[in-house]
Structure formats: C-alpha cells, structure tokens
Amino acid sequence: MVEPLEILSAASGIIGVVVGFGLSEWKEHRRRAVLNFNDIELYHFSNSVRFVLPVKHSEDTLPVNNASGYLTIYLKKDELKEKIPEDLIIEKVDSSHCSIRECKLCAYKTGDINLGSKPYLAPYPKAKVLSELLPWTVPIPAGEGLDGLEYKHLTNIPVRGFARLVLFDLYKATKAGEEFYLLKVHSEYGTEQYPRICLKLPIGLKLGGELIFDIKVSGENVRGQARAQIKIMSDVLGDYLAEYYIKGKFIRNFSF
Secondary structure (H helix, E strand, C coil): CCCHHHHHHHHHHHHHHHHHHHHHHHHHHHHCEEEEECCCEEEECCCEEEEEEEEEEEECCCCEEEEEEEEEEEEEECCEEECCCHHHECCECCCCCECCCCCCCCCCEECCEECCCCCCCCCCCCCCEEEEEECECCCCCCCECHHHCECCCCEEECCCCEEEEEEEEEEEEEECCEEEEEEEECECCECCCCCCEEEEEECCCCCCCEEEEEEEEEEECEEECEEEEEEEEECCCCCEEEEEEECCEEEEEEEC
16 A cells, blocks of 8 residues: 555655756746847849848847748738739749740849849749748858759857848839839849749839738747838839838838
C-alpha cells in the first residue's frame, strides 16, 4: 500500500519538473528577438526608384538566423479584399513572354535600362501574390532555383543590427502612347532575374481602390515579427499617393 506522504512526494517532484521546464522555456522565449521595420528608404537611380525596407533587431539577446520577408498584394475596395485586377498586371502573350515586344521576355526596357531578362513568376491572367518571398540586399547562401540562380531570400540579423528587404522598383514607362508607372516587384531571386510580378498604374486614371502591399519578416529565434504595409491610391489630381505604415501606425506618405 502506497503511503499518502509517498504520493505527495512524487506529485511534488512531478510538479517541480513541470514548473522548472516551463520557467526554462519562458526564459528562452524572452531571449528571442523582436523585429521592427524602420522608415522606408528610397534609392534613386537614373530611371527608377527602389523601395527598400530596413528591418531592425529591436529587443533581447538572441540573433535572428534565416530571416525571411513575405509579401502579399491585394486591392482593398469598400473595406473588402479583392484580387489584383487584371488591368493592373502586365500581360503575358504566352507562359513566358511579356506583351511588350521591345524588352526581353516580360521585363521592360525604359531608355537604355533593361529590367532583367527572365519572365515574372506570377501566373497570368489569374495572378496572385500571397506570402511570397522577397530578397535581401545582403543575403546568405540558400541554395539554387530556376536556371541555377542563387536564392536571395535569407539573411541573418545580429543583435541590435539591421538588414534591408527589397520590395519593388518604380519606373515611368510607355506602351503604344499610354504612359503609366511600372512596379517591378522583386522575388527570392533578387532584383534582376525572375521578378515576382510586374504591375502597371495608368497615369491620369483612377485606381478604383487601394493597392495594398502587406510585408512581414520572421526567422529563427524570433518572438515578435516585423510588420509593415504600403497603401497606393489615386490622389485628387489623378496621380498616385503612397502611405507607409508600421504595425498599423502611419509613418509617412509620398507621391509619384
């Protein structure tokens, strides 16, 4: 017959192990990093502007390994999320060729600037960009993909350090006399080959809603993801206004 004191002793031992394990896990969790976006950076080139998002290791003592950035694009209209409208997507005449003949495959040529030589990855015309990978300015080795090209979607972020995520390049382009802004959205292959998608914003026409770019960053040893959002909308003059938010807080706007 087991004595009550023996049962109590065994139960106390089990509780002690559980509590000790829980405390250890809590302490480990508290050491994990909190990530935050900083103000957006605009890199000006001769014919384009590149949108880059700095990511900061804000809190705690563990570095972030294998950090990845993810992008979702949709149209917000009357408080509802809608797919990317087909009239905002650069057409493909088949599975690999853009409808713009003066450039290589689906990439544009503006003046003497050739925007890569590989087709964008999103399907056409039913294009979706849902939690797709973005490239870093300083990636770490992550293997190879299409055509043996190196992936550029992973990086490490040291304690209290920074990394920079590349979102898209903005060009002003013309096709058959129509002027529009071209958004070359980047992918895990970097800023030259195989963009994620190419979008067009007609100049002088209303967008019909807000074009939303939702961005988040996570990785190993992370307990707080970085989150940001860019909203692009038509302004009263028929041009475009972009607003930048970090974790729902308005940071700044800019026109183009």
